[in-house]
Amino acid sequence: MPILRPLTFSPYTRSILQLRHTRLPALPRISPYTSAFTMTKRNSATGTNDANDVDMTAVDQGSKKPKICDDVFAYPKDEYTIECDFLKNSRFEILYMATRARAEVPRMLLEYVGANYSSATPVDWPAGKKETPFGLLPVLTHVKPNGEVFTVPEVPALTRYLGRLFGLTGKNFEEDAILDACFQSATDNILNVLLMEVWMKPDPKNKECIDTAFEKLVPIFDGFERYLAANGSNGYLLGEKTTFSDFPIYDWLEHFYKEYPENAKALVSETVRPSIYKLYKRFDSNPRIRAYIDGGRWEYRPASPMISLYSTGVIVSNWDEAFEFYNKKLGLKCVRNVEVGGDGGRYAEFVVNEQEKTRFTIYTSCKDTEIPKHNGGISFTVRSVKDTHDGLVKKGVSSKMGPTKMPWGEMAQVADPDGNVLTLNSGP
Known part of the structure; x- marks a missing residue:
């Protein structure tokens, strides 16, 4: 018969069991482990300050009493001030393509807190995939005051990392679980609905597809409304402090109100899910967020609606002669050759090489689409x-x-x- 031994635990295990639902103490320093991944386009960081890493206790935003000047902030508690020297002297970089998409939430978070950060685009992609942790973007790089570099991939991980650094998290496990659930639902569930019902359809502007998508978004936004209402319908998920999970909710709504205004108003308004609407208005009136959006969002996307030069070209009178000239004599590669209108109208696009994005076009008009010769x-x-x-x-x-x-x-x-x-x- 086997001998039963009393169950024993190591001191470490006992300490974990004793935690139960108590709050973990704030970590005094950031992890000493840093990523070995670097981007070839960026020079290696060389710090001029030889001092060791400073205190990294997370900023408690809720305990700050910011000074409000001229009532600029409609929600005074949202005037975020970086008080920790470590964060004041830190630099951040978000590496992503020149578009909103997955990088907009961490960008907006850094704008909100007033951090020293920049947006960057890869110089050589997809060749640069091997220089990122998982071959994916976005990637966050944190350059500490002493020059140490820490790299974080994956949107959930890097957003939570920023949330912890700047005190935009909960005060216990239960609150963090709520934030994680809302963040996950906002970043993944909403995206999946839009992908399946709208963006992957043959016609993404089809009203029926858009209506179906917004019908499927209702349960998700009902969930947000319940959490916000349970907190007093004050525009915050937790207490009266901004959290990292607020940002994707606002980002989606800001997009919806611009791209699908009628559907968005039926989903969230002053009278429909009003608690979510308060969160939206709180962010939309924040001076830093407003300046970020109105100013063109980031240096790689100016406020101009134009994205890039698509083509440049000339009008020709003899199509066959012109086509032979540009295709045979100049050696340009034709990538499009179509009839336009009728009765002789033609249009062609050429490129210098396979990598060239800007097209060179020739066009000859027909009777129905006569264009002045020049x-x-x-x-x-x-x-x-x-x-x-x-x-x-x-x-x-x-x-x-x-x-x-x-x-x-x-x-x-x-x-x-x-x-x-x-x-x-x-x-x-």
């Missing part, structure tokens, strides 16, 4: 101005200006059969 001016970068110019002249291309020295380098000009001037420039 000569355009297009500039190409070439490896050798003289060789390119002389080679085209040998093919019968008309020269307008031979290779000439300019302040920026060398240039020459030739003309197509319609007289459109094409400039040949030396590379930078």
Whole structure:
């Protein structure tokens, strides 16, 4: 018969069991472990301060009593001030594509607290995947005052990391569980509904698809409403303090009100789920958040609605002659050749090489879409101005200006059969 031994625990295990629902003490310092991953586009951080890492006790936002000037903040408790020297002297970088998507929540959080941060885009992607922890973006880099670099991948992890640093978390396990649930639902569940019901459909603007999506969003927003109502319907998930889970809820609503205004108003308004609406208005009136949105959001996306140059081109009179000139003599690759309107109208797009995003177009009008004739001016970068110019002249291309020295380098000009001037420039 086996001998029964009394159950014993190590001192460490006993200490864990004794915690039960008590609050864990704040960690005095950040973890000494740092990521080995770096981005080749960014120079290695070299700190000038040789002092050891300073106290990293999380900022208790709720205990601060900020000074309110001229009633700028509609919600005074949202005037966040960084009081910890460690965070004042820290720098952050969010590496992501030049779009909102998955990086907008951590960007907005850093704007809210007034942190020293920058948005960056990868120089060489997808080749740069191997230099990130999981081959995915976004990635957060925290450069500490002493020059130590800590890298965090994955949106939930990096957002929670920022939340803990800046005191935007709960005060116990139960509160943190609520925040985690709301954050997960806002970042994943809402996204999944939009992906399946709208963005992956043949026509993402189809009203029926959009209506179906918003019907499926109702249970999710009912959940947010219950948590907010349980907290007093004051616009906060916990007490009267902003938490990291508030940001994705606001970010979605801000997007909905702009892209699907009627559906958004039916989902959340002053009378429909009013507790969520208070959270929305609280963020929307925050001066830092407002300035961030109105100012163009980040340096890689100016306030202008234009994203990039799609194409530039010329109008031609003889389609066959022009097509042979640009395709055969200049050696441009045709990526689109379509009939426009009727009775002879044609449109074509060319690229210099497979990597070129900007298209060169030629267009000949038809009777229904007559366009005034004019000569355009297009500039190409070439490896050798003289060789390119002389080679085209040998093919019968008309020269307008031979290779000439300019302040920026060398240039020459030739003309197509319609007289459109094409400039040949030396590379930078």
